Amino acid sequence: MSVLLELDGLTRTFGAFTALHDITLSLPPGRVGLLGPNGAGKSTLLKILMGLIPPTSGRGRVLDQELGGDRDSAGNWRLRRLIGFMPEADALVPGLTGVEYVTLAGELYGMPRREAQRRAHEVLSFLELDEARYRRVEEYSAGMKQRAKLAQAIVHDPPVLLLDEPTSGLDPAGRDAMLRLVKSLGADHGKSVILSTHLLADVEAVCERVVIVAGGRVLRVGTVAELCGRREDRYRVRIDGDPAGFRDDLVTEGVQVLGEFGPGEWRVSVPSGWTNLAFFKLAEVNGVVVRSLTRDDETLEELFLRTVSA
Amino acid sequence: MPAQTDTLLRYRPWRGTLHGPGWAALAMARTSVRLMARRRLYWGLFALVLLVFFFFFYGQYLLAWIPGQLGDTVTVASVKVPVANFTKFLDRLNLNGSAHTFGNFVWFEGYVVVILLALAGSVLVGNDFHHGSLPFYLAKPIGRWHYVLGKCLGIGAVINLATTIPAIILWVEAGLLADWQTYYVNNLNLLAGILGYGLVLTVCLSLLVVATAVWVRQTVPMVMVWMGVFVLLRLLAGWVVDGLRADPEWRLIDLWNNLYLVGMWCLQVDPAEVRPQPQPAYWQAAAVVGGVCVGCCLYLRRRVQAVEIIG
Numbered sequence: 001m002s003v004l005l006e007l008d009g010l011t012r013t014f015g016a017f018t019a020l021h022d023i024t025l026s027l028p029p030g031r032v033g034l035l036g037p038n039g040a041g042k043s044t045l046l047k048i049l050m051g052l053i054p055p056t057s058g059r060g061r062v063l064d065q066e067l068g069g070d071r072d073s074a075g076n077w078r079l080r081r082l083i084g085f086m087p088e089a090d091a092l093v094p095g096l097t098g099v100e101y102v103t104l105a106g107e108l109y110g111m112p113r114r115e116a117q118r119r120a121h122e123v124l125s126f127l128e129l130d131e132a133r134y135r136r137v138e139e140y141s142a143g144m145k146q147r148a149k150l151a152q153a154i155v156h157d158p159p160v161l162l163l164d165e166p167t168s169g170l171d172p173a174g175r176d177a178m179l180r181l182v183k184s185l186g187a188d189h190g191k192s193v194i195l196s197t198h199l200l201a202d203v204e205a206v207c208e209r210v211v212i213v214a215g216g217r218v219l220r221v222g223t224v225a226e227l228c229g230r231r232e233d234r235y236r237v238r239i240d241g242d243p244a245g246f247r248d249d250l251v252t253e254g255v256q257v258l259g260e261f262g263p264g265e266w267r268v269s270v271p272s273g274w275t276n277l278a279f280f281k282l283a284e285v286n287g288v289v290v291r292s293l294t295r296d297d298e299t300l301e302e303l304f305l306r307t308v309s310a
Numbered sequence: 311m312p313a314q315t316d317t318l319l320r321y322r323p324w325r326g327t328l329h330g331p332g333w334a335a336l337a338m339a340r341t342s343v344r345l346m347a348r349r350r351l352y353w354g355l356f357a358l359v360l361l362v363f364f365f366f367f368y369g370q371y372l373l374a375w376i377p378g379q380l381g382d383t384v385t386v387a388s389v390k391v392p393v394a395n396f397t398k399f400l401d402r403l404n405l406n407g408s409a410h411t412f413g414n415f416v417w418f419e420g421y422v423v424v425i426l427l428a429l430a431g432s433v434l435v436g437n438d439f440h441h442g443s444l445p446f447y448l449a450k451p452i453g454r455w456h457y458v459l460g461k462c463l464g465i466g467a468v469i470n471l472a473t474t475i476p477a478i479i480l481w482v483e484a485g486l487l488a489d490w491q492t493y494y495v496n497n498l499n500l501l502a503g504i505l506g507y508g509l510v511l512t513v514c515l516s517l518l519v520v521a522t523a524v525w526v527r528q529t530v531p532m533v534m535v536w537m538g539v540f541v542l543l544r545l546l547a548g549w550v551v552d553g554l555r556a557d558p559e560w561r562l563i564d565l566w567n568n569l570y571l572v573g574m575w576c577l578q579v580d581p582a583e584v585r586p587q588p589q590p591a592y593w594q595a596a597a598v599v600g601g602v603c604v605g606c607c608l609y610l611r612r613r614v615q616a617v618e619i620i621g
Contacts, residue, residue, distance in 0.1 A: 071453070072453030077451035085445075090443075091442055092441065092443060093438075093443045095345045096344075105450070112329065123321075126320045157325070189321055
């Protein structure tokens with residue numbers, strides 16, 4: 001597959017309200033973060049990508065499957081077979097054990113019963129729920145519930161995983177583990193992952209690409225490296241010696257100090273026309289030594305806030 | 311949580327052929343029956359179903375056995391008493407392998423079935439809405455009608471276990487107690503009638519259960535709604551028709567009576583023999599039952615939506 005998804009002028013309205021406005025987007029397979037504040041249109045976009053609601057206008061394809069039409073059409077069933085969806089809501093079936101829950105998911109995807117049972121045991125072992133597989137899902141801890149939900153999404157080995165807030169409700173250790181797992185499914189097992197979240201750290205940890213959505217529009221698309229490296233005016237500088245004079249001279253020259261990490265270590269934004277040599281000249285003037293000077297790219301959080309607020 | 315590479319290496323791809331969405335409905339039905347069977351309350355109610363069944367089963371056997379074994383009279387304290395007097399209390403049930411036997415059987419099972427279905431509705435459908443399981447189903451490659459079909463099949467299994475299957479056993483028993491070759495050949499229409507009655511009950515009640523459970527979701531409100539539909543409306547219909555001598559069409563507000571009338575039509579019973587009298591026409595009852603089914607389908611079409619899935 002050369003293209004994961006391709007959207008062309010996709011618009012979705014609900015009455016007078018436009019949830020998605022003229023979305024044009026093309027993404028190659030890989031791990032994609034769908035970032036946006038509440039009400040940005042992420043959920044509507046996910047529903048359209050799963051063929052649950054049709055776009056009002058525009059066209060789109062996910063893995064060569066055309067989007068649109070009634071949610072119960074054969075085309076949209078084919079589309080949903082290619083997608084493993086992990087919802088944010090609990091979405092567990094009370095009364096079923098872990099293995100029954102995942103087996104049922106496999107059968108709902110169309111797997112033969114015995115295959116679904118065998119596969120359910122496999123994926124539960126993979127997700128280290130093997131010892132809890134015969135416990136009822138409503139008795140699981142928050143982390144186990146998230147893993148059970150992930151298990152039902154990967155039971156039929158889909159090429160695309162659509163994860164809606166997969167770290168919701170997890171403690172830090174559980175969150176790290178979940179993110180490593182999701183990253184591994186993408187990096188080691190060739191799954192394309194679309195991660196919908198408002199947690200920037202999750203996207204930074206897992207995704208190669210980011211789509212920033214706000215107000216029903218796509219504001220930015222690109223790799224994390226591209227987007228965060230776009231600002232070339234940021235440096236992190238560390239000196240040995242008296243920092244006060246050096247810092248004052250930097251400010252006098254038009255350098256903006258964005259943050260201080262300790263005595264003699266700053267994050268700065270330089271004015272246009274600035275050359276790195278200027279740091280060393282100022283250091284010489286103030287009798288200090290530049291120990292470290294590195295490019296300090298904009299963080300995803302800064303990019304996100306800047307993009308959304310603009 | 312898996313964090314190490316050796317753990318992650320255990321993931322294995324799966325390649326196989328996927329079935330169509332119809333199979334998903336069967337899987338849902340199987341799971342529904344399993345979920346019901348795990349409830350103690352279900353087995354308690356099923357015991358009551360069996361109690362009614364065994365009453366009919368042994369009643370039928372008793373009525374066939376007594377005349378053959380005891381003759382016309384039996385002597386009790388030097389007084390000859392006609393045997394028929396001992397079995398008078400069973401007369402109203404028509405335990406003779408006729409259409410009325412099976413109609414009465416389903417009618418009496420109805421009291422337990424109503425409570426059983428309230429439980430089934432809240433466990434099998436209400437929970438999906440109450441605990442957010444609906445996204446689990448509808449995000450799969452199935453349509454909303456496959457979801458409804460799967461749930462209806464599961465509920466239909468519960469209904470048939472309590473009505474149709476025991477009725478068929480009673481039919482088989484009635485044949486064995488009589489001249490079985492003649493009975494089975496002459497009463498095949500009764501077997502078809504029982505199956506038809508079972509089908510009507512399955513379709514109408516399962517749709518009604520799913521629609522009601524989607525609406526109220528929890529067991530206690532479900533029971534209250536069902537009691538309102540099947541007890542309160544029945545009492546009201548009886549009071550209006552029998553007490554106030556109003557038109558028999560007022561009985562149409564009693565859904566269980568309507569189902570009974572459609573069942574009697576399936577069993578080819580003369581409308582004049584249906585008790586209590588007067589009754590509305592068969593077609594009127596069938597129209598109400600059909601209307602309920604259509605109403606439930608329209609409601610489910612509106613409520614079982616993709617909007618429930620994300621956000």
